[in-house]
Amino acid sequence: MKRGYTVEDYREMLARVYATIPAAAVTSDFIVGFCGETEEDFQATVELVRESRFKNSFIFKYSERPGTKSSELFPDDVPEEVKRRRNNELLAIQDAISEAEQHKFIGRQVEILVEGPSKASQKHPAEGPAVQLVGRTHCDRIVVFEGQQRQIGQLLPVTIYDANAFTLFGAVVTQHVGPEVYALSL
Helix, strand or coil: CCCCCCHHHHHHHHHHHHHHCCCCCCEEEEEECCCCCCHHHHHHHHHHHHHHCCCEEEEEECCCCCCCHHHHHCCCCCCHHHHHHHHHHHHHHHHHHHHHHHHCCCCCEEEEEEEEECHHHHHCCCCCCEEEEEEEECCCCEEEEEEEHHHCCCEEEEEEEEECCCCEEEEECCCCCCHHHHCCCC
16 A cells, blocks of 8 residues: 555564653554455454554554555456455454543543543533533543533543543542631631
C-alpha cells in the first residue's frame, strides 16, 4: 500500500513515543485483506496490534477503489469471507485490548476538559440541574459523568469508577466547604 516504513520502523516510533510520553494513548488504522495478504501476513498484523496495545484502532476491510494505484497494479485476490473474518478477528482483539487498558483507570483520578452534554443526555434531556456530561482526558479518553451545565469548558478532576472499551465513567471530585467559609466578620 505504498507505506514508506517497515514494521520495525513502526515499533521504533512507538518506543520513542512511549519513552517521551509514557502515558501516551496511540491509535492506528489497519486495512485487512489487501491484495496478496496471506494468513501469515495477517497474523503478523495481529501480533503487532497485541504488542502495541493501541488505545483504539480503525480497522477496515480492503475494497477496491477505481482509479487507485492498487486497483491498477494488483488483483483483489483475497476472498470477501476471508476479509470479513480477519476484520472481525482484529476488531475483537482490539476491543479486548481497549477494554483492558480502560480498566486500568478504574479508581484513578484524572483531569478532563468538559466538552458538553453526552449523546445520551442530548437524546433524553434530564430534568433538574444535573446533566450527564462528557469530557476528555489529556490522553483523549472519553469520560462520562454527572455534572452541571456551568462546568462545560472547565478542567475538572474526576475519579473513574467504571469503564468499557470506549468510555470511562466517573464522578467529579469535590471538596467539602465548611461553614467557616461563610463566616463574616462584622
